[in-house]
Amino acid sequence: MTLKVYLSGEIHTDWREQITEGAKGLDVSFDSPVTNHEASDDCGVAILGAEASKYWHDHKGAMVNAIRTRRGIEGADVVVVRFGEKYKQWNAAFDAGYAAALGKSLIVLHGPDHQHALKEVDAAALAVAEEPKQVVEILRYVLTGELPEGALAAAE
Amino acid sequence: MTLKVYLSGEIHTDWREQITEGAKGLDVSFDSPVTNHEASDDCGVAILGAEASKYWHDHKGAMVNAIRTRRGIEGADVVVVRFGEKYKQWNAAFDAGYAAALGKSLIVLHGPDHQHALKEVDAAALAVAEEPKQVVEILRYVLTGELPEGALAAAE
Amino acid sequence: MTLKVYLSGEIHTDWREQITEGAKGLDVSFDSPVTNHEASDDCGVAILGAEASKYWHDHKGAMVNAIRTRRGIEGADVVVVRFGEKYKQWNAAFDAGYAAALGKSLIVLHGPDHQHALKEVDAAALAVAEEPKQVVEILRYVLTGELPEGALAAAE
Amino acid sequence: MTLKVYLSGEIHTDWREQITEGAKGLDVSFDSPVTNHEASDDCGVAILGAEASKYWHDHKGAMVNAIRTRRGIEGADVVVVRFGEKYKQWNAAFDAGYAAALGKSLIVLHGPDHQHALKEVDAAALAVAEEPKQVVEILRYVLTGELPEGALAAAE
Amino acid sequence: MTLKVYLSGEIHTDWREQITEGAKGLDVSFDSPVTNHEASDDCGVAILGAEASKYWHDHKGAMVNAIRTRRGIEGADVVVVRFGEKYKQWNAAFDAGYAAALGKSLIVLHGPDHQHALKEVDAAALAVAEEPKQVVEILRYVLTGELPEGALAAAE
Amino acid sequence: MTLKVYLSGEIHTDWREQITEGAKGLDVSFDSPVTNHEASDDCGVAILGAEASKYWHDHKGAMVNAIRTRRGIEGADVVVVRFGEKYKQWNAAFDAGYAAALGKSLIVLHGPDHQHALKEVDAAALAVAEEPKQVVEILRYVLTGELPEGALAAAE
Amino acid sequence: MTLKVYLSGEIHTDWREQITEGAKGLDVSFDSPVTNHEASDDCGVAILGAEASKYWHDHKGAMVNAIRTRRGIEGADVVVVRFGEKYKQWNAAFDAGYAAALGKSLIVLHGPDHQHALKEVDAAALAVAEEPKQVVEILRYVLTGELPEGALAAAE
């Protein structure tokens, strides 16, 4: 049965491509939010009409994006949440909390600098990785039982 | 994964056709109540036997229709509820409440005249549209991330 | 154990008072939406700040009211929904759908004129009454097993 | 029935005191995380034994805190999440997502500077406030139907 | 915490009295359907108006009784279902299935003659008893750990 | 999407064949219990070893059958429960209760003689039919909106 | 609100007494299985009648005990599972899995020798303790935010 993976969070680096590319050949399907920043910000007003207030402009867009996001998380077996180096990224942490409450298997992906600030998020995860490659290795192991070559030897 | 959309509400205009036609080419499946008014009203007695009382006549039909309606809503990712210009349309509002309680993504479709009367229903929705075309644009955006041509420019 | 009853719908007649008055002495607690029409319409902007657009004015109020409404319905054993003679009352039908989806015991209260238009709502109910007094009699029967004096004789 | 409110997020200002003080006399009970920063960081190792690695030191503490946090959110009718001026506050956004997925009534509390960054979180809320006083007013309205004096007049 | 027990099924013998009497002094609360046969049959029409057809007469009553029955089962920790010597008692078996699907602890009470016919019902139960006294002994053991005097010796 | 229908109850007449035959050409899949009476009674001991006591003989079989039955009901959109002329058929009523508690659309099928005894079961159903042919007509209507030829005219 | 704690597992040492004694003064209620080994083994036959086969003797008792155990776990906020030095203790691990699937906060209590064998159970826990005293300290911290005297200093 295809493993359904939702890739949430940071949209400024190519981590999603690294994972989907790395997972070629595995029985995995990927879903993610709309990662075109401008479209994501403006989709609400672009479709449903302009707003004078920036707040409602943003609100309308966030609501439309939620149609995709909630379905993506609710339909997933595994939710990967990536925190990048910059920005507040509260939507990423929100998605992690949403996924955790639904009992999804959560993988958090972030660099060592964020370790303390993300400790509550990490505590809800089944794996905390630093590199997209590690996520691929987890997906491969979960589906096939195979570990990266040489990994077992190195682990001892 | 196919997006499952349930089209609830008004049955006197061609809004469902506009949406299904507009969504051609997208990975969407549509479901809806039986929209033949006469069949919908009389299905209960037509199949299960006549009733002397109008109340039970109606009741039997509403129950049989509920088999289809509940399945349609429960199986949907997105529930679109259309309020037309006329009639009480309490079944439409009932469906919206039913969908909201199940956590479905709700899109409400109605003209500006109904805005105040529908404020509680709109408050449960992720999008409130005036035209079927906007629903199509939302479905396209949710599935592909694409916005209508020129929309982003117009939004600024 | 106290029976928790939520009284949803029409706010222009004294049906809630009739029921709460009639149920004196029974182990019932009642909850309801805010029935002060003006406060209910304006609570959002009154607390959270004015809105230039009527739509968002209404929206903010509907969202704040939803905090009370959802809690009331979700915590209830029995949800009574009253449809009056006038207005669209889509929020009443929405509440009925919401309650039905949560599996609450639903009692619908309306005059005979609305029978056909409400058939889908009635079909989700365990009782359809015309008078507040009947709702009281149902609550008394459910809690104590007692029927109105003379009712059994009359029923035969 | 007592309204159960969980106060999540920022721990460096007295917003919780403002709300609990302001809500005196209302039928509300409040719960919150442990707000002693040092105890919260070190509870895991203080009770269960020291860790050589900072990561596991943090992890143990976050897990112990989760016993309190999850119970607080799961038992709440209303979850208020406060975002302060400083820090990443990913745990606050995580709690908001967790609460949203459980269908809790969410109130978000933050200054106007964070409006764009919090748009996805705000979109899941039933109210977005800037001041603790507004949260008190919402709680009072939800419980009693009363609005702040003069608020209705000002709203028009 | 008080153990909530719902006593479903046969209404022609005093088994409920035997159990409630025997459980005196234990921290148990009992609930049951309305056991006045006539009231139970006629409650619908007595309150909501006469029906020309026997089917709808029965239907209205069954619906009103369901308000009490569902609440009783849904609120119970333990559901005891008694099958007597006579009648079809399909409502008893229906309640047993309803309770089983909700994951309630089910105790079935019937004489040896019904053993084969009730095998599917018994298979969903945590205990199958022949006498009301045994149900009391189970409740006492579940709450206090005490067994009937001499029972351990006899069991060996 | 294929409509999944579970056919529960009586095993001594060909009602299942009538329905599956009549539904040819519709997008329906049918499931049912093992209807070979002898296999159904003895499957437990035949596979897992003989029992000295008739009670445990029956119990083992009922448990093994429950693997099939529960999956059938839980996976169904519609559960049809047939009560025949003879026997206690408590397993049929149990299945009906089980299906009702899970919110399945329930169709009950029985002759007029059982009407009073089945009133609680009928009250949980969306349709009560007397003939297998009516069940087929409901399935056809639910899937296609088509009523039997001449039925509308006859209904008026 | 009282914290409900279920104490599962080993019955041959006084760890339950140590915890309940240590938690005196805290707003905690404790529940546990029947810890009288003989009564627990024989309760089924003692109440419901002797069995010739040891398997069914055990089975009847395990079923009756499940009435208490399931209620205890399902009603708990925190489930503590203790693994002692001896015996298979599969029921303890079963309870841990049961609690984990229900999303309960799980605390596992065992000596260092069992660390590898219990790694899957520990991985589902929010805390893994070696001494009953640590469980008391966790309960106190969760309820009051207080850590053992000197613990913070020692943790640095």
Added chain:
Amino acid sequence: MTLKVYLSGEIHTDWREQITEGAKGLDVSFDSPVTNHEASDDCGVAILGAEASKYWHDHKGAMVNAIRTRRGIEGADVVVVRFGEKYKQWNAAFDAGYAAALGKSLIVLHGPDHQHALKEVDAAALAVAEEPKQVVEILRYVLTGELPEGALAAAE
């Protein structure tokens, strides 16, 4: 519809192969944990980095394995748990508890020596088998209604 079966527990004998081989031709899909002992123990550190402490080494692996295990159990119709002759096998009992709490159909497979120690686990099962062949026979019966040749005769 394919029957989804998860095979949990003992990894030192070929019982899984016996079952999958025996079930050839049936509409069953099998899933199981990673049964390579070394990979299963070390997967966490092999992918996510070495740990100085044995406890965290084990913990990281157990968490990664949980991604596969939970999905396997949650997606299954039937969970088979095998207890072998040796080792603590607490993960097997944990899986059984997890499956039971989710309402999965549970089949336990173990030799007669473990009967008393596994009585609580067996009490949650719909079948308790001693040989893999019996599991195959159950799967065949559940899917096709067929019993092993000669079994019915032998059962009498």
